[in-house]
Amino acid sequence: MNEYILGIWDGHDAGAALLYGNQVLCAINEERLSRRKLEVQFPYRAITACLAYARIAPEDISAVAVSTYDPAKTLARLFPATKEEYYLIRRRKKRPGLLTALKKRLKYKLTELRGNTLSMRVSLFAIRHQLRQLGITTPEIVFVDHHRCHATTAAFFCGHPSCLVITLDGIGDGLSGSVCTVRDGVISIIAELSGKHSLGIFFEHVTNLLNMRELEDEGKVMALANYAYPVPDHENPLLDLINVDGITIHNRYGSLRLYDELKKLLWRYPSEQFAYMAQRTLEIKIAELVANAMRLTNVTDVALAGGIFSNIKVNMRLRHLPGVKSCFVFPHMGDGGLALGAAAWVNYLRNAIVAYPLHDVFWGLDYPPEELEQVARSSGFRFQYCDTPAQKAAELIAQGNIVFWFQGRMEYGPRALGNRSILALPGSRTIKDTLNLQLKMRVWYQPFCPSMLDEEAVRLLQDADGEPNRFMTMGYMVREKQRECLEGVIGIDGSCRPQMVGTETPLFRSLLYALRDRTGFGVVLNTSFNIHGEPLVCSPSDALRTFSMTGNQYLFLGNYLIQQKT
Numbered sequence: 144m145n146e147y148i149l150g151i152w153d154g155h156d157a158g159a160a161l162l163y164g165n166q167v168l169c170a171i172n173e174e175r176l177s178r179r180k181l182e183v184q185f186p187y188r189a190i191t192a193c194l195a196y197a198r199i200a201p202e203d204i205s206a207v208a209v210s211t212y213d214p215a216k217t218l219a220r221l222f223p224a225t226k227e228e229y230y231l232i233r234r235r236k237k238r239p240g241l242l243t244a245l246k247k248r249l250k251y252k253l254t255e256l257r258g259n260t261l262s263m264r265v266s267l268f269a270i271r272h273q274l275r276q277l278g279i280t281t282p283e284i285v286f287v288d289h290h291r292c293h294a295t296t297a298a299f300f301c302g303h304p305s306c307l308v309i310t311l312d313g314i315g316d317g318l319s320g321s322v323c324t325v326r327d328g329v330i331s332i333i334a335e336l337s338g339k340h341s342l343g344i345f346f347e348h349v350t351n352l353l354n355m356r357e358l359e360d361e362g363k364v365m366a367l368a369n370y371a372y373p374v375p376d377h378e379n380p381l382l383d384l385i386n387v388d389g390i391t392i393h394n395r396y397g398s399l400r401l402y403d404e405l406k407k408l409l410w411r412y413p414s415e416q417f418a419y420m421a422q423r424t425l426e427i428k429i430a431e432l433v434a435n436a437m438r439l440t441n442v443t444d445v446a447l448a449g450g451i452f453s454n455i456k457v458n459m460r461l462r463h464l465p466g467v468k469s470c471f472v473f474p475h476m477g478d479g480g481l482a483l484g485a486a487a488w489v490n491y492l493r494n495a496i497v498a499y500p501l502h503d504v505f506w507g508l509d510y511p512p513e514e515l516e517q518v519a520r521s522s523g524f525r526f527q528y529c530d531t532p533a534q535k536a537a538e539l540i541a542q543g544n545i546v547f548w549f550q551g552r553m554e555y556g557p558r559a560l561g562n563r564s565i566l567a568l569p570g571s572r573t574i575k576d577t578l579n580l581q582l583k584m585r586v587w588y589q590p591f592c593p594s595m596l597d598e599e600a601v602r603l604l605q606d607a608d609g610e611p612n613r614f615m616t617m618g619y620m621v622r623e624k625q626r627e628c629l630e631g632v633i634g635i636d637g638s639c640r641p642q643m644v645g646t647e648t649p650l651f652r653s654l655l656y657a658l659r660d661r662t663g664f665g666v667v668l669n670t671s672f673n674i675h676g677e678p679l680v681c682s683p684s685d686a687l688r689t690f691s692m693t694g695n696q697y698l699f700l701g702n703y704l705i706q707q708k709t
């Protein structure tokens with residue numbers, strides 16, 4: 144019997160996901176609806192949106208799966224003002240107070256504690272109360288361990304009934320990672336990595352010390368590292384801070400001391416050098432861990448989840464490890480994917496479902512054509528109906544224009560995959576600076592990504608053998624002779640993070656075909672439809688507001704082309 148299972152996560156990048164049988168009916172993060180990036184509050188809006196999308200009532204839900212029940216999370220559920228304060232300070236919206244440093248140190252210590260019966264009961268009390276406000280009164284509320292949620296997303300969505308699953312992040316339920324084997328869908332944990340020895344917290348500290356926002360700007364550290372003069376490994380002191388022993392990790396210092404020691408080292412190095420050393424350390428240590436796990440288990444299909452695996456250069460290194468047959472990263476690898484992981488785990492417990500088709504991740508909201516037309520009409524801008532928006536958009540892009548592209552259901556996860564995207568020519572020398580500095584207001588060194596027809600991948604990339612990467616989760620190296628024509632979408636080291644577009648998104652694919660007819664390459668620069676600091680646009684009104692704010696010339700809302708008056 145199929146049941147509606149609702150998954151929720153109410154911490155960093157809160158969200159909800161609704162499953163029915165082996166289908167993801169709807170999955171959405173609260174940030175897209177509250178319009179605050181990486182929202183931390185209880186996902187009232189996301190839950191409501193999931194139910195509305197599936198046209199079901201609260202009483203239709205058979206069970207609610209909730210991620211994480213450690214004491215730190217439980218206290219935040221009882222006192223949500225504390226997490227709101229941390230959120231505002233972390234995002235530089237509020238000045239740190241006198242006690243901020245002390246509170247932060249306490250938080251690090253507290254998060255090292257694992258969940259227990261008491262914390263689960265107290266969490267249950269808080270969650271039940273919040274669900275009741277939405278009319279959800281099911282007695283079946285199940286708490287799922289943080290890393291089990293991450294592991295479940297990797298295991299059940301990777302397409303391999305048997306594989307090696309590795310999860311790594313900062314910390315959750317007292318752990319910073321896990322190593323699991325999956326055989327015919329049955330997940331067995333073979334190692335739990337202590338939260339006291341966290342690779343995620345190591346990189347979080349580095350991010351913080353470089354005056355960037357932890358839990359948000361780790362990708363910038365990775366991008367900055369590309370601009371460093373490489374430091375030989377024997378001169379990299381960060382490598383000595385972490386020791387991988389078999390499938391366990393030992394940091395030389397605890398989380399708090401690690402921060403102080405990193406701070407002591409930082410003054411000797413320019414920022415980009417420090418970023419390079421940290422990135423290099425992360426890559427080497429994780430590669431060691433994964434190689435050891437493969438050797439131990441004899442399993443060569445690897446599936447990954449947890450915030451660390453948003454680092455595409457780590458993932459690229461793992462994909463190239465000797466012996467790796469396949470390397471899958473769950474598309475919403477960070478905590479934003481926990482709600483879906485919790486739901487999938489409870490669906491396994493209740494209904495024995497161990498695999499989900501992963502054709503695409505367009506699991507968010509969509510809007511009917513009438514609503515798009517109404518928004519276009521009331522926008523105050525010039526607009527027209529296009530029978531063939533993909534062809535028209537390709538024509539505008541080929542002329543050198545930047546096009547805002549809003550189509551169908553919103554993407555789940557951090558990447559825009561052609562439904563909420565900003566598109567431009569990939570080969571333009573100036574496009575990176577125009578987009579970064581004028582339109583998106585990001586730092587200059589952050590690269591943009593290409594979306595390409597999957598049949599173009601071999602021609603353009605050196606290492607595109609194996610399964611096409613549909614979800615922009617991996618780094619690839621661009622062929623030397625193609626670097627000039629992809630100048631706007633590659634890092635200074637020649638790497639890129641491509642989306643290889645197949646049949647999952649026919650309209651976007653036809654745009655790429657039309658672009659290939661005009662430019663010779665079925666490739667477009669694809670960046671998320673938002674400005675820096677804001678989440679991806681969700682509704683047509685969000686799209687219109689961003690369009691007005693940036694002053695860009697062209698916006699497609701479905702079949703409607705809206706133009707600024709000039």
Ligand SMILES: [Fe+2]
Binds near residue numbers: 289313315450477
């Ligand atoms: Fe996590």
